[in-house]
Amino acid sequence: MRFSRVLRAGAAIAAASLALAACANPGGGGDSGDSGGEGTIRVGIKFDQPGMGQKQGENNYTGFDVELAKFIAKELGYEENQIEFKEAVSDDRETMLKNGDVEYIVGTYSITDERKEVVDFVGPYFIAHQDLLVRKDYPDLTKEELAKAKIKLCSVTGSTSAANVKQELAKNADLKEYKGYSQCVGALESKAVDALTTDDTILAGYAAQNEGKFKLLGLKLTDEHYGVGLPKDSDIKDKVKAAVQKWIDDGHWEEAAKKYLGPAGYEIPEPPTLED
Numbered sequence: 138m139r140f141s142r143v144l145r146a147g148a149a150i151a152a153a154s155l156a157l158a159a160c161a162n163p164g165g166g167g168d169s170g171d172s173g174g175e176g177t178i179r180v181g182i183k184f185d186q187p188g189m190g191q192k193q194g195e196n197n198y199t200g201f202d203v204e205l206a207k208f209i210a211k212e213l214g215y216e217e218n219q220i221e222f223k224e225a226v227s228d229d230r231e232t233m234l235k236n237g238d239v240e241y242i243v244g245t246y247s248i249t250d251e252r253k254e255v256v257d258f259v260g261p262y263f264i265a266h267q268d269l270l271v272r273k274d275y276p277d278l279t280k281e282e283l284a285k286a287k288i289k290l291c292s293v294t295g296s297t298s299a300a301n302v303k304q305e306l307a308k309n310a311d312l313k314e315y316k317g318y319s320q321c322v323g324a325l326e327s328k329a330v331d332a333l334t335t336d337d338t339i340l341a342g343y344a345a346q347n348e349g350k351f352k353l354l355g356l357k358l359t360d361e362h363y364g365v366g367l368p369k370d371s372d373i374k375d376k377v378k379a380a381v382q383k384w385i386d387d388g389h390w391e392e393a394a395k396k397y398l399g400p401a402g403y404e405i406p407e408p409p410t411l412e413d
C-alpha cells in the first residue's frame with residue numbers, strides 16, 4: 138500500500154545515504170546515529186488484554202498476539218527494537234488500517250464480511266468463542282436463558298461481541314459499552330454489571346489475572362476467526378501470510394498458546410488452516 142512504498146523508498150534512501158557516507162568517510166568515524174524512524178514498522182496490538190496483548194511497562198509487550206506480531210515483523214526484516222507498537226482498540230482498527238497508521242494489526246481481530254469490505258485479513262490463525270465472564274458466586278446460565286435474560290452486560294464498542302449481543306445473543310440485555318475490555322472488568326468487580334462478554338481467550342486472561350474472583354460460563358456462543366488485519370491491497374500481504382504459516386508450522390503457535398493461554402486454563406485447540 139501507499140505507506141509501505143513510501144517506507145521502502147525511505148529505507149532505500151537511508152541505505153543509499155549510509156553507503157554514500159561510508160564511501161565519503163572511509164575512516165568510519167562521525168556516525169550520525171539513526172536515520173529517524175524510516176527503519177521502524179508500526180504494528181497495532183491490544184494493550185489491556187492479558188495473555189493476548191498487554192503493555193507491561195515501557196517497551197514491554199506480551200501475549201499470544203504480540204508473539205505473532207513480533208514474528209511477522211522479523212520475517213519482514215525488522216528487529217524487535219524496530220517495532221513501534223500502537224494500541225489498536227476494537228473500534229479504531231479499520232480506521233487505523235485505512236489511514237495507514239499501522240502496517241498491520243494483530244489484536245483478537247475477528248474476520249467478518251463487513252470488515253472485509255474495508256480491510257484485508259490473513260487468517261484464521263486462531264478460533265476463539267464468545268463467552269461470559271461473571272463473578273464467582275453468579276449462577277450459571279445457558280445460551281437459551283441468556284437469550285431472554287434482562288442481564289446487565291458489558292462489552293466493547295466496535296467489537297463483534299457487542300454486535301452479537303444486540304443482534305441475537307441477548308436482545309433483552311442492558312448493554313454497557315466501553316472502549317476497552319479492562320474497563321468492563323472494573324464494572325464487573327464493582328457489580329455495576331453482571332457479566333463481561335467477549336472472546337473466551339480474553340476472558341480467560343482476566344480470570345487468571347484476578348484469581349478466585351471470576352469464572353467463565355463456557356458457553357461457546359460463537360466462532361471468532363482471528364485474522365491479521367491489513368490495509369486493502371497491502372503489498373506485504375503475501376509475506377505476512379507466509380510468516381503466519383511458518384509460525385504455525387515451526388511450532389511457535391503451540392509454544393505461544395501453551396505459554397500465554399495455558400496458565401489461564403484455556404483448552405488449547407489445534408491450530409486452524411489459513412484460508413485468506
Ligand code: GLU
Nearest residue numbers: 227245246247296297361
Ligand atoms: N474478536 C472480537 C472482535 O474482533 C472481539 C474481541 C475484540 O474486540 O478484539 O471484535
